[in-house]
Amino acid sequence: MKPVEKAKTQKLVSKIESGNFDENDVDSLFIKLRAYSDGFPIFKEISDFVAHNDLRDRGISNQSLETMYLRVKFFLEYDSPKKPLDITSPFPLWIKRLMILQVHKANEHTLKEKFNVTKQRLETRIDKGFVEDKKNKMAIYKENMLSAETFNAIKHVMSFISGNAPFNQDDMIKELIGVLRKNKLVFDEYRLLGIADKITICTLLLFHKAEFDFKGYKIGHSEISCEKHSISINTRFIDAEGKEVEHIESFGNLHINGCVTLKNNGKELSILHQLMSTNLDVEYWCSESLFYIEPITPEAPNYLCKKLN
DSSP states (O other), X not given: OOHHHHHHHXXXXXXXXXXXXXXXXXXXHHHHHGGGOTTOHHHHXXXXXXXXXXXXXXXXXXXXXXXXXXXXXXXXXXXXXXXXXXXXXXXXXXXXXXXXXXXXXXXXXXXXXXXXXOHHHHHHHHHHHEEEETTTTEEEEOTXXXXXXXXXXXXXXXXXXXXXXXXXXXXXXXXXXXHHHHTTOOOOHHHHHHTHHHHHHHHHHHHTTOEEOXXXXXXXXXXXXXXXXXXXXXXXXEOTTSOEEXXXXXXXXXXXXXXXXXXXXXXXXXXXXXXXXXXXXXHHHSOGGGEEEEEEETTEEEEEEEEEO
């Protein structure tokens, strides 16, 4: 980093550290350090969002949505109808892509312990073990290229759907601190940790209404969401003996939801997948203007709930 650019970046760091900053300052910091963040994939993902916030066709979030899209597609076309898949015979090319994406989601320790293979090695074996016929969009097995143990490892990684968010607030802040340290910028780690929530709320805005092109049936998208969109506010809860019990409801924390859409039996099916989780309490961080109160149902006008718009 040139000295003059480092000096500008240092000013940004000091401003953010003071607590007197907004989303534009956070965006600027990610942009300033984008080219100097090798080895910090989550920081790079967010800085790429600042630079290209129209339509994403790569990155951690895009890949996570692609994995979910293909995994649900596989479930609908093979698992649910109990249609067997013989990977020694030609099969759809998108399934090979799913195999590799599922390896990324797998547990390294489990693969080593059960199948004596690392994630990187299994990915390489899948890539080399199947020829890609791109014209016909088919994958073709190379005879005697894969061992029985490798086949079992592939079967394992294809057996689960992972709904976990690819990263969270703590991951992001940890990598931010790592990038600042890597570039020898002056900062107080404890101060940054103290304003981590405010940095995070600024970051969430980057993901709101973002679009993703993972070559699926439709473009995916993401938006700020929460764990619960409605809570009861004047309902008494009783136990089996008729005694009133304390019942505290919460909207939970804010997060980023991604949405993928598939076509199934002539109808569209939308699946939500969490892309980033946070520690941000909904009622603390959302304006009161976003909430409204209404009856739980028209038939029970006296029982009210609070909803988040």
